[in-house]
Amino acid sequence: MKYNNIKEAVFLERPNRFIAHVMLDGHREICHVKNTGRCRELLTPGASVFIEECSNPARKTKYDLIGVKKGRLLINMDSQVPNKAVEEWLLKKELFLDLTLVRPETKYGSSRFDFYIEAGGRRIFMEVKGVTLEEEGVARFPDAPTLRGIKHIHELMEAIKEGYEAYVLFVIQMKGVSSFEPNYRTHPEFGEALKQAAEAGVHILAYDCIVTEDSIEIDRQVRVEKC
Incomplete structure (x- = not known):
């Protein structure tokens, strides 16, 4: 990007x-x-x-x-760029080697997920969250309460019950963090919802980015903790 x-x-x-x-x-x-x-x-x-x-x-x-x-x-800190960077990354088949379809902004239930993906016969919904908050080498999300984020997580859990795979992908818009975790201090309900989602089978992933003054590119997976 x-x-x-x-x-x-x-x-x-x-x-x-x-x-x-x-x-x-x-x-x-x-x-x-x-x-x-x-x-x-x-x-x-x-x-x-x-x-x-x-x-x-x-x-x-x-x-x-x-x-x-x-x-x-x-x-x-461009909140519009994570989805663009993720779409570029997905189309390179970095996450799903057998990728056949990437469709942005797909409605499911009362939500609109960032991506609907098909790969090797699997049907997948993905929600993308951009992360700009860093504290002592740890990336955290959110930096403010997000009821919308909780709603999306609950909808992903419902999608799993209907046979879909589900992912929450945290795009850390920087390089140099050691791990990612939900920001329980700012919004404990979001952290609990994310933990419940992981237990229900939602894949929780975090990736950092190579960032320059005029570009951003998804790079390496970062360890997810506390969920």
């Missing part, structure tokens, strides 16, 4: 979920933040951020904020 026209800037402030102010080449600019999560540990005054210049003249903002440096880590 590649971006175009990337520039490095300095983060100043985030007046609301959708907008950030940055300093670029000595000028104050307004950016659209492509992540509505809290990201408080990432967007700190003075942090180096990466913004993509957009070519659409009708847009209210000229730039999208897509990445940030946090110490030694380069973190992609």
Whole structure:
């Protein structure tokens, strides 16, 4: 997954979920933040951020904020990119060698899962979660309570009862973490739901990514703990 026209800037402030102010080449600019999560540990005054210049003249903002440096880590914080990166990765047959079909955004019950997959006669639903929260080398999700996430997990458990396989894939949008675990401190109910799902046969996977200023690519599996 590649971006175009990337520039490095300095983060100043985030007046609301959708907008950030940055300093670029000595000028104050307004950016659209492509992540509505809290990201408080990432967007700190003075942090180096990466913004993509957009070519659409009708847009209210000229730039999208897509990445940030946090110490030694380069973190992609674009919440729209994990699905794109996963689709590229699936089509390379990295997870399912006998892959025959990948269909994004497929409705099941009252949910719409990120992917419906067919591989060797197996019917599979997959839900993708992007992870940007890192604490002392451990990646955690979510960074804010997510009732929608719990709903999707329960629907995956129902799909298993009807003969489907089910996966939750956590895309860690950085390189350099040692493990992944649910964020019980922020949303214990999500952690418990994930644990129940694992016991019911839902596959819980986490993969890190190779991240550069202008690209992101799924890389290696990361150990999942506490679920």
